[in-house]
Structures are given as structure tokens and as C-alpha cells.
Amino acid sequence: MSGTFTKAMARNVFYGGTVFFFLLFLALTLDTTKALPKTDNRHNITADVAAGKHIWETRNCLGCHTLLGEGAYYAPELGNVYKRRGPDFIKAWMMAQPTGTPGRRQMPNFHLSDEELDQLIAFLKYASEINTQNWPPNIEG
């Protein structure tokens, strides 16, 4: 009887599908474990980067900004701001807040010392060097 879907056929589809997707899962897992070490830049973590991360966390920059796409969407993405703007701009920007420009969203002044600004910039430089495989796709978030 052609056209009948037998129990044996259903079993084969089940086992065949299970084996196929299990092998696919193994292949993708292997691919990921081979690709990940190439994106590792942990050796770039200096004392300044760690201190900058602490400033980043305690001032809640993520409350308004995103870092690598993660965070709040009130203000621009900062994971790549070091590459987009450079250290001098970032320093001047932090000191010039709030701008008071009518119609623009405002950012508070965090009154960071020169040393703290350098640490924050070291952290943003580190973040900009993470290989995110071009994420987020929109560079200003």
C-alpha cells in the first residue's frame, strides 16, 4: 500500500532526525570552541582597565548607554566609542557635561579626576578591541 505512513517510517524519521541534529550540534560546538580562543583579549586587562570597569559599574553608565548592545537605549552605544571618537574627545566630553543644549538629551557630570578619566578610557579602549564579530550592527546602537 503506497502512500501509507507506517510506524516503521515514523521511527526512522525520528531516529534519523535525532542522529542528524545531534551530529550538527557536535559540529557547531566544535566550531565554537575552535573560534572562541581567537576572540579572547583577556591578556589586555591591565590594572587601569579593571579600575575603569569599576568606575563604569559604580556610575551606572549602563543605565543610559549600551555596551556591546547590552544596556539602556537612552544614549549612544559605547563599546566602540573609543574607535569612533578617540581618547581626547571622550575626556573632553566627560568634563563638559551637562551640555545644556536645548532639545538634546542630557548626561550628568560625574566629576571624575584626571586619573579616573584615564582609567575609564582604558576600559573603553579595551571594550573597543573585543572581537564582537561586528556586533552591534548599528555602530551608534
Ligand code: HEC
Ligand atoms: C542619565 C543618562 C546618562 C548616564 C548615566 C551616562 N550618560 Fe553618557 N550620554 C548620555 C546622553 C543622553 C548622551 C548623548 C548626548 C548628546 O548627544 O547630546 C551621552 C553621550 C556620551 C558619550 C558620547 C558618545 C558619542 O557617541 O559621542 C560618552 C563618551 C558618554 N556618554 C560616556 C558616558 C560614561 C562613561 C558614563 C558613565 C560614567 C555615562 N556616559 C553615563 C546620557 C548618559
